[in-house]
Amino acid sequence: MPRKRTTGTEVNGKDAPSNRPLPEGLKAADLVDYYTRMVQARTLDERIWALNRQGKVPISASSQGHEAAELGSLLAAEKDGNYFMFPYYRDLALKVAAGLTPVQVMMSFMGKAGDPYSNGRQFPLQGADLPHNIIQISNVVAAGLTQAVGYAMGCRMLGADTVVLVYFGDGATSQGETHEAMNFAAIHKLPVIFICENNRYAISTPQSSQMVVEEVASRAAGYGFPGFTVDGMDLIQCYEATREAIVHARAQGPVLLEMMVERFMSHTTDDDDRRYRPEGEVERARERDPVTTLCQTLIEEGILTQDQADEIAAEALRATDEATDIADASTPPDESNLLDSVYGP
Amino acid sequence: MVVKSVIEAVREAIREEMERDPKVFVMGEDVGVRGGVFLATQGMSEEFGADRVIDTPLAEASIMGIALGAAFRGMRPIPEVQFSDFVWPSINQLIGEAARACYGTNGAVQVPMVIRIPYGGGIRGGLFHSQNVETHFFHTPGLKVVAPATPYDAKGLLKSAIRDNNPVVFLEHKKTYRLVRGEVPDQEYTLPIGKADIKRPGSNITVVSYGLTLHYCLEAAEELASQGVDVEVVDLRTLTPLDTETILESVKKTGKLAIVHEDNVTGGVGAEIAALVAGQAFEYLDGPISRICGPDVPTMPFAQTLEDAYMPTADKIADGLRKLAAY
Numbered sequence: 314m315p316r317k318r319t320t321g322t323e324v325n326g327k328d329a330p331s332n333r334p335l336p337e338g339l340k341a342a343d344l345v346d347y348y349t350r351m352v353q354a355r356t357l358d359e360r361i362w363a364l365n366r367q368g369k370v371p372i373s374a375s376s377q378g379h380e381a382a383e384l385g386s387l388l389a390a391e392k393d394g395n396y397f398m399f400p401y402y403r404d405l406a407l408k409v410a411a412g413l414t415p416v417q418v419m420m421s422f423m424g425k426a427g428d429p430y431s432n433g434r435q436f437p438l439q440g441a442d443l444p445h446n447i448i449q450i451s452n453v454v455a456a457g458l459t460q461a462v463g464y465a466m467g468c469r470m471l472g473a474d475t476v477v478l479v480y481f482g483d484g485a486t487s488q489g490e491t492h493e494a495m496n497f498a499a500i501h502k503l504p505v506i507f508i509c510e511n512n513r514y515a516i517s518t519p520q521s522s523q524m525v526v527e528e529v530a531s532r533a534a535g536y537g538f539p540g541f542t543v544d545g546m547d548l549i550q551c552y553e554a555t556r557e558a559i560v561h562a563r564a565q566g567p568v569l570l571e572m573m574v575e576r577f578m579s580h581t582t583d584d585d586d587r588r589y590r591p592e593g594e595v596e597r598a599r600e601r602d603p604v605t606t607l608c609q610t611l612i613e614e615g616i617l618t619q620d621q622a623d624e625i626a627a628e629a630l631r632a633t634d635e636a637t638d639i640a641d642a643s644t645p646p647d648e649s650n651l652l653d654s655v656y657g658p
Numbered sequence: 659m660v661v662k663s664v665i666e667a668v669r670e671a672i673r674e675e676m677e678r679d680p681k682v683f684v685m686g687e688d689v690g691v692r693g694g695v696f697l698a699t700q701g702m703s704e705e706f707g708a709d710r711v712i713d714t715p716l717a718e719a720s721i722m723g724i725a726l727g728a729a730f731r732g733m734r735p736i737p738e739v740q741f742s743d744f745v746w747p748s749i750n751q752l753i754g755e756a757a758r759a760c761y762g763t764n765g766a767v768q769v770p771m772v773i774r775i776p777y778g779g780g781i782r783g784g785l786f787h788s789q790n791v792e793t794h795f796f797h798t799p800g801l802k803v804v805a806p807a808t809p810y811d812a813k814g815l816l817k818s819a820i821r822d823n824n825p826v827v828f829l830e831h832k833k834t835y836r837l838v839r840g841e842v843p844d845q846e847y848t849l850p851i852g853k854a855d856i857k858r859p860g861s862n863i864t865v866v867s868y869g870l871t872l873h874y875c876l877e878a879a880e881e882l883a884s885q886g887v888d889v890e891v892v893d894l895r896t897l898t899p900l901d902t903e904t905i906l907e908s909v910k911k912t913g914k915l916a917i918v919h920e921d922n923v924t925g926g927v928g929a930e931i932a933a934l935v936a937g938q939a940f941e942y943l944d945g946p947i948s949r950i951c952g953p954d955v956p957t958m959p960f961a962q963t964l965e966d967a968y969m970p971t972a973d974k975i976a977d978g979l980r981k982l983a984a985y
Contacts, residue, residue: 430763431762431763431764432764434761434762434764435762439762440762440763440764440766440767441763441766441767443766443767448730448763448767450755450758450759450762450767451754451755451758451762453750453754453755456723456750456751456754456755458723459719459720459722459724459726459727459751460723460724460726460727460730460751460755461727462720462723462724462727463724463725463726463727463728463730463731463735464727464728464730466724466727466728467727467728467729467730467732467733468731470681470683470709470710470733471681471731471732471733489719489747490719490720490723493715493717493719493720493723494720494724496715496717496720497714497715497717497720497724500715653764654760654763654764654765655760655761655799655800656800656802656824657760657765657768657769657823657824658768658823
């Protein structure tokens, strides 16, 4: 199983990446691929925030600081190949990396026709992206957890060996449905991986006001399945933890993975975290930026050169510029769309 | 045809659909070995196995959320809410999520799910075993709402609901379960969701109702017939989509409308029907639209006197209809 048990974990530990071999199942090309996706997601995320300030994007929940957790788990799921995901509202990077084009992303954020998630009905990247194995109906926290458990049960009933990954923040762990979902998944030994992206803030409320326990992962013991805390700023560690969790989930049932991350931006573009976060906290967190950390690792390992890294960044910027222009010039959904699809066929 | 009770008709519909389609399954509190508290799923655990007749923890939010997730995968879950009064913990999954899933994904996601809910009073159930919950679902686009009154309608509509690709709230009035009996064909049949049924044709007054009070309306209509007033009784059977055509046609024929339901009067189904008729058949009316409904108290109380005072009975309905007939 991943790393360590929930007590005495090596959270944020100095497990120097340069000393370790490539993890099981990974090729150097995978890491370059995922680094490229991560840079693209970050570049889009930053542009989206800027577009909000220009009045072109009504709302965004940034995933800056969460990218390693989101992409590390996605990498493990993609390597496995038989998976479905129920993300939450801070999974911008996950949803981008899962396969959307930058143009599709910008269409969604600007509420244009052709938004792949909901055709402009919902907040950006919310609804469903079935080609990339994603459903996220709402942003009611924890609502996706019971649905993910039911999805896994449906897969089992149909004889499919699918693993379901459900993502949520530390805030969602306070909801009663989190308990109900974990309990049911445990009773039926369903292959569900509960991934808590713990940034220690439920909007403005710090973890100390949300729970008494130090680690969300410790809650798993109450349901009789394993829980682990991993460094969510380290893509490789998140990949390894998820890969092992997938094996466990298929064989024995649910796993809770708590990925310790940092929220670099305010809760959303409508929030100002200077009102509740201690001065300097975000700046210190940014010293462990998952994008630059992965870049350094790949360069140190000789997997990537600085020139190649610069090219990746330039291409991400070019694609973001292009996507911004295309989406900005695109038409919004026609008014006639308002009354469509209240019911299915 | 054989005479059966409502609960027998419900049980037959579930069993037949489970035999027909392996994607159909039941989940809920005590639905397995116990066969449900009303025995709607009696014998099914033995017949279909515990994997398709799932006893759940006593936790309604997860019953609804898990059923919804299975529906996303293409299963056809039938979650049972043991009593309507217990639906509230699950309401986010039902009204917040299931009802919005198709619209919120621009039609990409379907929810083929039937939420069976025993509801209603007159059985000394008090505040938490008697509730009428239909208006909350009636108000919610994305849900279909079915409320049959007879064994024949219950079976045919439940089979259609199970085959529907949308979340269908299927309301079964508890007092009708064993009290109401009627002929049910031996051969396979379904009934269309969204079609009302004229249970008693008449020419002087239209009475629109559903569920238990439909039967009280029929009793009242008999009483008025002996006094020379010919009452047409329209059984909605489905609340959403509402069969506006049948309601309007009937009112255009009779010129008078009364709506009867056990649910609270304010903001109820009757209010919407009154608005429909006032808006689209105004010139045909020759009397005020009348509502004979439950009063605005939080469900009928436990004490017999108070419960009786709450219920729209055949006598109360007949009184209301006589006043309307006088116009």
